[in-house]
Amino acid sequence: MSAIFIMIGASLLLAIGFLVAFIWSVKNNQYEDDYTPSVRILFDNTTIQEEKNKHTKE
């Protein structure tokens, strides 16, 4: 039966880890703007140099 004590302790620790991560994300203002990051992630991450090359090719 002692296994269950360890398992419950482990599961609680794991869950507390997620809770802490959640609180950190809230305090880090990640919930303040839930729209812009969804657009930002779709932008091509081209540097200005690549952009220049593209233009000279055109």
Next chain:
Amino acid sequence: MKVADINKTKITCYHCGEFVKDSGFQIDSKSFCCRGCQTVYEIINKNDLCSYYTIENSPGINQKNTVRKGKFDFLDDQQIIKKLTHFQDDFQQHVIFYLPQMHCSSCIWILEHLNNINAGIIKSQVNFIKKEVIVIYDYHKTSLKKVAENLTIIGYEPHISLNDVRAGKIKTYDTSQIVKLGIAGFCFGNIMMLSFPDYFSLGNIEDAALKYWFNYLNLILSLPVFFYSASDFFISGFKGIRQKFLNIDAPIALAILITFSRSVYEIISDTGSGYLDSMSGIVFFMLIGRYFQNKTYQTISFDRDFTSYFPLGVGVVNTDGTEKQVSVSTLKVGDRIRIHNDEIIPTDAILFFGKATIDYSFVTGESLPIEKSIGEIIYAGGKQTSGAIELEVVKEVSQSYLTQLWNNDAFDEKNENKPRSFIHHVSQYFTYILFSIAISSAIYWMVYDSSKVWNTVTAVLIVACPCALLLSATFTNGNMIRILNKYQLYIKNAFVIEQLSRIDTIVFDKTGTITEQGKAEIVFHGNDFSAEKAQLIGSLANQSNHPLSKSIASFLPFSKSLPNKHYKEIKGYGTTATISQHQVKMGSAEFVLHKTIEHHGYGSKIYVSIDEEFVGYFAVKNAYRKGLEDVINSLKSKFDLKILSGDNSSEEPYLKYIFGDSTELLFNQKPEDKLNYIKSLQDKNKKVLMIGDGLNDAGALKQSDVGIAISDDTNNFSPACDAVLSGQSFKILNDLIMYCKNEKTIIYSSFVLSILYNFIGLFYAVQGDLKPVIAAILMPLSSISIVILTTGLSSLYELILKK
């Protein structure tokens, strides 16, 4: 007049997407509608930012109205820099700009690549919902003013108002609500899990050690729920009792307290496992409801006053004629200020130099701009529309005629005798009934089995707390707010829905509310005339600064003003000139036709003749919102309608025709008159809905039971109010009000449902035999069915709006 046929072959501007007239401007085989758009393209192209145009088509902002050079000179002032930036260290400053022009993903892209345009900018990050960009820049390499100018040349002129420098403006985002919710959810889940063995063996766990440990673990997990997540209920309930008002939070707090203390007692005395699962569950559900309800529209500010409307900087003319930009709040009596075209006059001042044509439509409700001559006083809030003028300040900004309105009692927050939601009254009755059930069962058990008394009383209070009522209200309101948002009625808080369902009188402002802001409806009566004639008339109209001529000039499809000779303008009559050897005349019938024509109908008429030959006349009148007649007809039978206008009574006949004879129409109303009129209606026990748009309505909006500001662009300034309605949704105003009237029905019906669950719980409770598992099943079951019923019903009633 066939205006529509002109743009048959449509070329659109590569930058802003507007139709290009004539040949427009060409560069790199791309067409632009104006010089401004082309310039922006050149800058973007030069800095290798052309992805801007590939993310979305024609994402730019039209540049026909260019921004005056030197407009941001006031941003060099150290005082102002200090107030606008919210962080500064040895080499960088952080500033947040509000950019109302932001509208698409291209905007986000270019605004986050600002460092290509200005190497001094370290980082820029957009918050699209709030239409803000935070710019971090090195202030040794660049300056606040340069950053503002960089934004302006690519078409995003930052909106900087007097409000931005007021103390305590930077709002920190309140995260505690979400954290409380998260913690409650976490504890609820874990307590539920640890309670499972207890549920399945129905209280008889074989292993005593396991039971002991689980109980204490539950107790530890419930502590943050009780002391942190549920704290709002205790605070609010306590506050209510101190003001001698039993609000809904008080009985809820009592139920939480009793559940918690009985559970603690059971666990410590080892007599049971308590009801901690139900307690944390109900706190979790109630917090979700509150969060859902309070999630109102972020981008709209409901508490703006004149400071958001006034500019921050103004040019002061020194004695040697040089101009210096200073903060508006430092203006002193006697200062000479220069106001440029399209700028707002920040304080009461006397016209000193220049030609003043002031547009007061936003401040007083007068629909046409007013010409002022030198020496006349110009009141704050007007917008100059004809070139630069110089003025001498006669009153400080806070003392001006317009800002005086904000000293009225209606704006005094402390003075507010707030009405309260019906939820609280229902919960009071509920609480009385609950207590009488608890007491009667206590008396019953005292007679038959006194050991069960305490058990029964606490069980009754645990099972039947009014949390179901709170859940019904929050979920109904939350969903209704969401649906109203969809139809572009943005509500400040949930209580507005209830207030809106109670109103019996609707007061309209005229200019900008039932008419469309800055638009005049022009109809030409007469023979069709050629493009050549249109050009003649247009050239003449373009010369004059009279508001009527200006609207005619913008109405006529002519490309270029022709040179004129012998130009003459006779005030109050009309204007004449010789253009391409034709004598063109326009003005009153007396002036053009040399005879008086009886004026019937409404609006103004401008007669036109070419070489003394009568061509026809233009009828100019206010452009009313589309669907006005239908809206008024549907409202007329249910509400008392009134009109309060700051304008003159020239439109009275038309308004009488639409609103009917019984409607009270008041003209030439000052802002205070409007406020007092609303007050007098309220003294007669009327529930008043005020619909307005401008600063002159601010007092009336505040005083009324519900104040709705109408706005054609929700990014524009709108005065403090309870709700903002988009101009496009004006036509469904009646349906929106009818929709709000269903709020109570929905809340009551879900409440009836929850009472059924309560009866089941009470059935066990009064017998003194409430097992934790029964409570644990009833609680989520009733909560979830309430959520389904309320959101379902409020979405069903949406059909009212869909038709």
